[in-house]
Every structure is written in structure tokens, then in C-alpha cells.
Amino acid sequence: TCSNLVVNYLMAAYGDAAIAGIGVAKRVNMASFAITQGITQGALPLIGYNYATGDRRRMRSSVLFMSACTFSFALICLTISLSCTEPLIRAFIDSDETVAYGTRFLRIICWAVLSASVGFIAVTVFQATGKKYRALLLSVLRKGGLDVPLMFILDAHFPAIGIAMATPIADYTAALVAIVFLVLFLRTTKRTPLKAAEPTSPEPPTDGDDAQKD
16 A cells, blocks of 8 residues: 555665564554454444434444444454564564564554544444445545655654654544544434335225225
């Protein structure tokens, strides 16, 4: 992706160990992202079905339950990443210099799993309800829209570390936007009445009914 290309381009100035360190850190952190995103994607059909059938109350309940599960797993993943940082990095590579870089980077970018889970929740809800442009906007903000400019800005002030810092800062900014979008959308669903049952057309009279009238 564009973000990864920029990461490698900027990190190249600090040597192969730094490039390998950020690569391993991102790979470890990707496991946390995959778990939280998998939970939200699993709930997408249920949210979409309840929205399509007009059961807004059940749709909101599904969103809240999905959010609780996603955020709980995100907290677990964050705790593991912070408490086992060096062993996680060393499981992929044994170079001391690379492990040192990877450990520093992972302790920074692992905080993004909380904000990313908020983004995944919002994107899933908007995908399930047909709000594709909001989902697209939130996705672009996270990857490419905010993190790429922040990498250049932060790297100038915090060499190497600033590149890693761009990920959580961009994700938390996008999460704030996602929360606003999601709250406003859920408020509109409270005011939207359930779909009324379609009236059934009267059955045409049979020959027996015509005979009785005569």
C-alpha cells in the first residue's frame, strides 16, 4: 500500500535494522488488527439484515454487542503487545539491533488497535447499511489520508520514532471522525419508524361468490 511504501522510503535513512524492525512490528500488530476486523466483518450480515427488514432496535443491539466484543479483544491484544513486546519481536527475528528497533516501534503502534477497532466498527456499520461513501472516507483517512503526511512531519521532529508515531495518531484522529459519523447515524435510526407491513390486495371474487350475490 501507499503507507507501507512511504514507511520503507523514510525508514531506509536509518538502515536495514530499522526497516526490518518496523516490518516485524507491523506484522505482529497486524494479528491484532485481523482479529478485531474479523469480529466486525462477522457481524456485517446480521446488521445488514436487520437494517433491511426495518428492525432498527435489533440493529442497534447488534452494533452495541459487536462493539463490546471488538473493543474487549482489542484491549486483550494491546495488553499482550505491551507485556510481551520483546518476545513477540524475537519470535520473528533474532538480530539484537533489529529486536531493539522492533520493540520500540511495536510499543508505539500497538496502541492503534483500540482506535482501529472503532474504525472497523464504523466502516462495518456503514457497509452493512449501504453508506458506502462514509465507509470509504473513514478507510482513506486511516490509510493514506492522514498517516502519510504525518510520517513526513513527525519524522522531521522525531527521527525514526516519528514514523511509527504517525500510525496511532492517524488512527485516533480517524476514530474521532468515525465516532461522530456513527453517533449521528444511530440517532437517525431511532427516529426512523419500522417498516410497516405491506397491505395485501383483496382476493378477486370467485364464481361461487358471484352466484350468491345474484
